[in-house]
Amino acid sequence: MLKPRLRQQLAELNAIPSVACTTAEQDMSNLPVINLLANWFEQAGFVCEIMPVAPGKANLIAVRAGTDPQAGGGLVLAGHSDTVPFDEALWRSDPFKMTERDGKLYGLGMADMKGFFALILDAVANYARTPFRAPLIVVATCDEETSMAGARALMESAKTKGRFTLIGEPTSLKPARLHKGVMLERVVISGQSGHSSDPELGRNAIDAMQEVITRLQQFRNNLKKIQQPLFPVPYSTLNLGCIHGGDNPNRICGLCELQFDVRPLPGMSLEAIRQDIRQALSGIEQQFGVSMLYEAAVTGSAAAETPADSPFVQKVEALTGTTAGAVSFGTEAPFFNGQGMDTVILGPGNIEQAHQPDEYLEIKNLSPMVLLLSQLIHYYCVQGHARF
Ligand SMILES: [Zn+2]
Secondary structure, three states, X not given: OOOHHHHHHHHHHHHOOOEOOOOHHHOOOOHHHHHHHHHHHHHOOOEEEEEEEEOOEEEEEEEEOOOOHHHEOOEEXXXXXXXXXXXXXXXXXXXXXXXXXXXXXXXXXXXXXXXXXXXXXXXXXXXXXXXXXOOEEEEEEOOXXXXXXXXXXXXXXXXXXXXXXXXXXOOOOOOEEEEOOEEEEEEEEEOEOOXXXXXXXXXXXXXXXXXXXXHHHHHHHHHOOOEOXXXXXXXXXXXXXXXXXXXXXXXXXXXXXXXXXXXXXXOOOHHHHHHHHHHHOOOHHHHHOOEEEEEEEEEEEOOEEOOOOOHHHHHHHHHHOXXXXXXXXXXXHHHHHOOOOEEEEOOOOOXXXXXXXXXXXXXXXXXXXXXXXXXXXXXXXXXXXXXO
16 A cells, blocks of 8 residues: 555656756756755755756755764765656556556656655655764756766765765666666768779778778677676677768768767776777778777766675665676766765666656555665664764
């Protein structure tokens, strides 16, 4: 049975659109969601700061202070306030009107992941009159689904000084301590076009790109030498995603662009991989008499790893009875790890329903999630086991 207030707050979070999209016409402000959350957390005894990130975009940092400076940095519960765009025609019910069917709550952002904040409020209500020794910090970011600008701004400001972070991304209640990074890259070859009757008259960009592809395929084979068995695909991958070049069969191709992605394992820096690729592609310009640009198509995001022997990983494993594993999607974990916080990813949704029509949260997963949040708050904030 779902508590009326929890159901109401889940429905309100779902009803306020906060779509983040790289296409400007579909991109929305997240301020209405942030203001609503700030209101609720203030009523729950938190001090709230709304941190502007870009026009119409902000993060929320809500803090319930601890009384014992010796008790340590405290616990951070973090998530993103934005959702991906949606395909309304493919939904069985209104994506902004939370609908219950067969023990599931359907609505955009239920699993990924605005619903998480309503569950935090439900857990916090158990401690309304219990003093905290160490602080509880709730973070709601903007633009996680696009640029991760919210998490980046948060890290640069160094305002969340917790010791341990739980990110409520959908993992079906199983803890995860690793994920891969994502790089989206492009190579542009500029040659010289000319009449195809004499290929020597021009410098063919497709011919040069063929060499680029061969070398990237060799590089991809080398990536397989380093493996992390916790991932279903245990090595870093490289996928050739799209290629565009030339305009007509009877012209020498003057311009060709290739885009590819790399998904590096934890422990590999994006910049080091870029250096290796640059090295792998060296000499092609001279060989084919073309010019070549190699760059990141968008700012990538790093892989994340919290060590298996972290006390936070071990605590969450003990509470859930499950060994922390790896997830196949990226999160804001690297930004929290980068501030020296041990980070675990665990949420009540299932990633298979995220970014899909008819996204839902299973009602049976809500009580275990609230129980886990309550146990973490009790251990780290009330008892104060959160020392650096
Ligand atoms: Zn998410």
